[in-house]
Amino acid sequence: MFIIRTLSKLATFAFAAWGLAVLVPAAHAQQATEVQVTYSNGQFQPSDLKAPADKPLALRVKNLDTKAMEFESKSLRVEKVVAAKSEGVLNIRALKPGRYEFYDDFNEKARGALNVQ
Amino acid sequence: MWGKRISRRSDGAPLVVFALVAFILVAFGDVAQAQDASTWRDIETKYIFGFTTGSGIGLEGEREFTVESIGRFGKRDGRYRATETKYEFEFTPSQFIQIEFGALGSSHSISGVTDLDDRRQLAFSGAFAELRYLAIERTSTNPLAVTLSVEPTVRRIDETSGERVRNFEFETKINADIELLKNRLFAGFNLLYEPEITRTLDGARLRESKVGGSTALSLRIASNVVIGGEIWYLRHYDSIGLSNFTGDAVMAGPTLYVQFTPKMFMTAAWNTQVYGREVGNPASLNLAEFQRQRAKLKFAVEF
Numbered sequence: 001m002f003i004i005r006t007l008s009k010l011a012t013f014a015f016a017a018w019g020l021a022v023l024v025p026a027a028h029a030q031q032a033t034e035v036q037v038t039y040s041n042g043q044f045q046p047s048d049l050k051a052p053a054d055k056p057l058a059l060r061v062k063n064l065d066t067k068a069m070e071f072e073s074k075s076l077r078v079e080k081v082v083a084a085k086s087e088g089v090l091n092i093r094a095l096k097p098g099r100y101e102f103y104d105d106f107n108e109k110a111r112g113a114l115n116v117q
Numbered sequence: 118m119w120g121k122r123i124s125r126r127s128d129g130a131p132l133v134v135f136a137l138v139a140f141i142l143v144a145f146g147d148v149a150q151a152q153d154a155s156t157w158r159d160i161e162t163k164y165i166f167g168f169t170t171g172s173g174i175g176l177e178g179e180r181e182f183t184v185e186s187i188g189r190f191g192k193r194d195g196r197y198r199a200t201e202t203k204y205e206f207e208f209t210p211s212q213f214i215q216i217e218f219g220a221l222g223s224s225h226s227i228s229g230v231t232d233l234d235d236r237r238q239l240a241f242s243g244a245f246a247e248l249r250y251l252a253i254e255r256t257s258t259n260p261l262a263v264t265l266s267v268e269p270t271v272r273r274i275d276e277t278s279g280e281r282v283r284n285f286e287f288e289t290k291i292n293a294d295i296e297l298l299k300n301r302l303f304a305g306f307n308l309l310y311e312p313e314i315t316r317t318l319d320g321a322r323l324r325e326s327k328v329g330g331s332t333a334l335s336l337r338i339a340s341n342v343v344i345g346g347e348i349w350y351l352r353h354y355d356s357i358g359l360s361n362f363t364g365d366a367v368m369a370g371p372t373l374y375v376q377f378t379p380k381m382f383m384t385a386a387w388n389t390q391v392y393g394r395e396v397g398n399p400a401s402l403n404l405a406e407f408q409r410q411r412a413k414l415k416f417a418v419e420f
Contacts (some may be wrong), residue, residue, distance in 0.1 A: 072176065097256075105379050
């Protein structure tokens with residue numbers, strides 16, 4: 001009984017934290033700037049993207065290959081699997097100026113960078 | 118039979134763990150040794166510092182299942198071995214917050230230790246949840262990152278003695294790290310405040326707290342292998358308000374992180390108490406609130 005009660009309290013804590021995580025960014029949402037990159041023949045095109053600083057971004061990834069790819073970036077803190085011959089959009093927070101590397105997690109050689117100025 | 122085998126190896130378990138990780142280091146480290154660090158992908162810093170936690174919070178949309186065991190070995194006398202294992206699910210719902218929760222299992226093998234009952238048991242010991250918030254993020258122009266975390270935990274088994282209790286703990290931490298050399302060398306820092314309240318079966322209510330800090334240094338020797346060392350200073354109080362100081366300890370030791378595949382990794386650490394004191398006891402080391410050695414082993418799979 002003690003365990004059930006405490007587990008339910010912890011679940012409430014986790015749910016409240018999740019709500020905070022989802023709702024707080026939504027409340028501060030601004031108009032996102034769209035940036036697009038294409039994935040073809042196992043490479044990003046272009047591999048060097050540019051984006052404005054301090055504005056949220058919508059990064060559209062078009063996968064033209066016949067295999068799925070996973071767009072991933074530790075510095076952008078996003079990942080998304082994009083199925084073959086389809087596209088996905090990653091919503092990215094307003095970024096500070098700098099260089100943010102990204103890659104295809106399924107393909108060691110496919111790399112690129114987002115240059116924020 | 119099992120008991121005899123355990124007693125012969127009582128304080129040797131950490132050595133076994135490190136023999137294992139040394140093997141892994143050799144087996145997987147060579148693969149990447151010839152690579153140039155500038156071609157390496159960025160690394161998630163959360164788990165590269167051993168008991169010290171890095172600032173990483175994962176990637177938005179990422180989910181991970183981990184099993185983490187922490188073993189504590191050695192008291193002033195007798196034989197003492199205790200472990201607590203976290204079966205943990207963690208996910209990152211936004212680019213600033215990470216949430217974790219899970220169940221705890223514990224084991225105790227205690228014999229002839231002053232002030233502790235002899236015990237040999239395995240138990241489901243409680244549950245926990247953790248919220249981590251990235252307060253300062255690393256960029257290509259700012260090498261420092263800082264994360265704040267809170268971790269409420271409930272236990273039905275006392276961590277040290279293995280007795281049935283009701284224990285509520287609320288760990289708060291500041292996890293900071295700095296990239297000293299791009300993709301190569303990282304320093305980690307933790308500040309810890311951990312108050313807890315324990316109600317024993319006979320109705321006694323005990324309040325205690327632990328505060329401390331750590332420094333760690335980790336070197337990425339291959340794209341998938343990070344080695345390092347850490348040092349912790351911990352103070353224990355018989356109150357949650359940092360009065361009634363009962364003793365302190367310094368723990369230090371090596372750390373290891375190995376990334377097996379892009380979605381699977383392990384981390385290991387081993388700390389030995391190198392300094393400690395108990396209030397009212399002139400003997401060296403603090404073995405009332407802490408232990409001679411502790412070891413950590415964690416496996417994680419992202420999906």
